[in-house]
Amino acid sequence: MKYIKTKEDSTSCILIAGNTNCLETETLNHIADYYRVVIISDDSDNVAPIKLSAKYSKRIKTYKEDLSSDNCKKIFHAFSPDTVWYFSGYTDGCDGLRDENKKLSALIHNCSAIGVQKLIFISSVSSLNYYYKDTVNGKVKIYLSETGFECSQLENLCRYSSTKNYLKYIILRAPYLYSKYNNTKNYLGSLFSRMEEIEPIVFPYDASGKVDFLSVRDITELLMFITEETLDDAGTYTLTSDSGLTYQSFAELLKKCEPSTQASFSEGKPCVLELDEKNENRNIRKEYGFIPLDNIVENLNDFYKIYIQGLNKEVNILEKLLERMPKLPHIALAVTETLVLFVIIQLLLPYTSDNTLFKYVDLRLFFVVILGVTYGMIPGMLAGLLMCFSLIYSYSQIGITIKMLFYNMDYWLPFAIYLMTGAITGYLVSTKDQKLKFAEDEAISLHNKYSFLNDVYMSVINNKEEYKRQILGYQDSFGKIFEAVHSLDSSVPEKIFMNSIETLENILDNHTIAIYTLDKFQRYGRLVACSRELLTDQPKSLNIEQISDVYEVIKNRGTWKNIDFKEELPTYAYGILDEGKVRIMICIYKASQMQMGLYYMNLFTIICHLIRFSFIRALRYQTLMEENKYFENTGILKPEFFISELKAQRNMADKGIASHVLLKLHSFNIVETDKKLGHLIRHTDSLGIGEDGKYYLLMRQINPNVFKIIDQRLRENGIEFTVVEGV
Structure with a gap:
């Protein structure tokens, strides 16, 4: 199936959300050739951020947000996507996203709120991993895995919520996905990783179980075609590639790529899929013309070589060092510098103690100030403590014992000065650093917040002219x-x-x-x-x-x-x-x-x-015209105005957009009749003189049931009439 459309045809926007790991840069660039793309990656750690080239940065906007957050609502309202593609957390053999039911419900609500035309939900064939068991109450579904059951429930939630919110949905059950550039975030890439590290591969089912793969390129073409199709109905389709692979034959293909590959199977655990492949292929082909073109059997060896080449890229030694420098522990560096400076001070003290040039210079106090100013309060006090030990050692060299230092208060002053200097200088520096760190964190938070809002705002401004052209140029x-x-x-x-x-x-x-x-x-x-x-x-x-x-x-x-x-x-x-x-x-x-x-x-x-x-x-x-329209001091229309209103009402009745009843009044005292009708008729009804000079009552939007009530009310008040038109 080849997607045919000129790049200038559309100003449509699609939003891609959920487990976006299977989307590579080449695929996104291809989509951006035809649409404006907004990607909301899941905020969980197992979903990798998407990197884009500068060429497509204006056509593709990426956000890492929780689908149930307020920021996500702002993104929906800012871009107003026509179609949403949601990749389930179970796609490509994954185990689901955190709080995925909540996120899917929020996504569907946002789609409904802005009038999204279609939701395409990409699920997994694991939802078909069950069989029917006969019980007293009839046949019951028995799921062979917890993942299959959860995936099935997510599909049911999509159907229910979409139907409730009048949103057209298409559910696609896909097998494992692969692309030219695989990584450890997708299933095939994780197998390549174990092969490269010579680790054993354990498949989840027995050797005879069927396994299928579909290329990201094929499913992308299908998604684009479904996006453009406007005459389809909501439905569920299962995608297959007709590769005919089993886990046994697939393991043999992997061994051809890497002879040292060790593969084992989960014996006694059959891969049962409630699936009629021929019927499913016929349905998707009939509705969207889908025929998968890529074949994993032919390309698997090439994909593995590309994966290995990506791992063996040479990295500059300088780049490695620069990469590792920020990772050096800050504490270890501080301790190293402190010990080196302490040794230098100790070596200098014997040469400066008897020198008259250093009589008024205290190297120990210099050491304490330097450490306190550089590292803060705790290192500063530790530096003061080190200098206390240094001073005790110097006193011991001249015969002053620890007992003499303890009982003679004259010796206490230097120790107190060292400790106070370290504490005070360190406290001042620590306070300043804490304030600076708080200001930096606040600035980063504000920057992230306003960068997001500015990005959304600029997108709205860029879309303004497109929407204006759509409104003014649509259908003449x-x-x-x-x-x-x-x-x-x-x-x-x-x-x-x-x-x-x-x-x-x-x-x-x-x-x-x-x-x-x-x-x-x-x-x-x-x-x-x-x-x-x-x-x-x-x-x-x-x-x-x-x-x-x-x-x-x-x-x-x-x-x-x-x-x-x-x-x-x-x-x-x-x-x-x-x-x-x-x-x-x-x-x-x-x-x-x-x-x-x-x-x-x-x-x-x-x-x-x-x-x-x-x-x-x-x-x-x-x-x-009010004064000329009615007879003086009455609510009775003059002939020309009454006839004009009657003609307009008849035209509306002829076109089937209104109904009326015309009554001919049998009254000789029309002023008294007008007063009686004041509280019996509505403000939309008219009393006036017809072409024959008789008095008529024109009652708008009256059906037979309502007229029976009005008929009784008028006759009870002594107003006689004949029905001329209506009823």
Whole structure:
């Protein structure tokens, strides 16, 4: 399978996480030719950091973070990857990562929060290492290894969490992985290491057990193809190379590479895989066209030679010395310097004690000061103690015994001076060193923190123009936006609602859109228009208290996104405010996985802004026309305005985005009827005069069940009518 795509095609970003040991520089460089790559290596010690060349440092960003940390969330929000590749801790025969269940759950939550299109989970074939046992309660899975059971549970967690969070997932069960450059972090490299050190190799299963290898190059090509495929469904696939190897035949291949290789097997431990290889190969080939090209049997000897050459690289002697210099123990060096200086002082003392030029110079005090200033308090006091012994020795040479020194206080002063000098000079230096070390540690911590934030910030800045081009250049956006502006150019709110539904459906490619108007008390929302699919089931009225989470966001001029996937709330919502109150709420109730990204949310916000400007303009016009719109001291619309609203409502009904009921009133005292209707109808309903000069009541968004209640309420209040349209 050959991955075909031009390098200029995509500004897509993929994020690679988990056990990244199998990824070598050559592979990453190949991926970076087609994508922007973000790598989050696991923070555990058994995952090696990734080194990159300067050529690809701008296309590849690497971080060593815990997937459940806040820094990881910031990375997700900064880069907004389209696809995530997660390498399980059980990949390539490993034993799993620390707290991997927690990390995988956090990864899936972050993917869902930013609208990742697809999660590709690379697992291990060890999850199939089980057999079925017949029991009283039916067949039960019996796993042959703890690793296989844990790997299987991790796959189940991926399926469950991804489905729960509406995230498309692809699970790939891979055998052992290998590449051209192997190291001790991968399975094949660990075998090479034991061969080179002439250590015995113990395989985990018996000699007849099947073993399989897949090259990193082949699986990378497959991952890139899956990333580009948009019409696939969630699924689980098992990868094989059809090499036909057993542990016995593989051991023979290793012996050909290194004749001294000693291999043994775990007898009585069969390698049982619940696997139909032909069926699995057919499925992955049919869905993604995957055919492995590399063959480990042909290349194993070459890979071993490359491994040995990497170990035998000559290193400069000077480089070795420089490498080992920082590792010399600091204490040993200090003791050596102290003893050397002590010997020098002792040798100089006999020549300086009787010399008049050194009458006012105390070499012992000089020794104490030097050691205290250089190494701190404890070495300084030890230096003072050494000089005390030196002074006792000098006194003994002139006949002064220890008993005389002890009982004669005149001799105590030099000893006290030496000890105090060492303690004081050492204390001052130690205090200064501790403060300096604390400042350095704090500076390093701040540097690491702000380097991370600066890296993320610069990545966001670099991506800004790309996102802008995507929004403005997507599917003839200039023409669509011009068409949207033109269609919303009206002074009648009903026409704006009708055209808004059409505009949103066309541009956003979504048919679950609803528009609500809110009353002046911000307690209820009344449905004024919605997509045809929602017309029968969509609630005609919303209690604002029940959607308080949505209301709080749109009241603060934000765009609501249902990242917790609460079924009773819309996926997106936007509020149009006037004089500090929400007048219109525009909602998208259902969105596909492809519509959960930042780009789609930005596009929805832009279109809602256009609707906002048109609605506010129409509202201002309606306010100015208020005196001419109604008969004096009544809420009765004049014929021209009522007929205009009725036509707009009929157009909306014809397009299936709204429903209404038109009632012809049998009233001779319309002013009294208007007063009665004041507390019986909603703020969205209209009373006016039709073309025939009769009085009509236009009730919006009414279904048969609701009309039965309204019919009873009107007749109980003495209002007689005939249904003209609707119901």
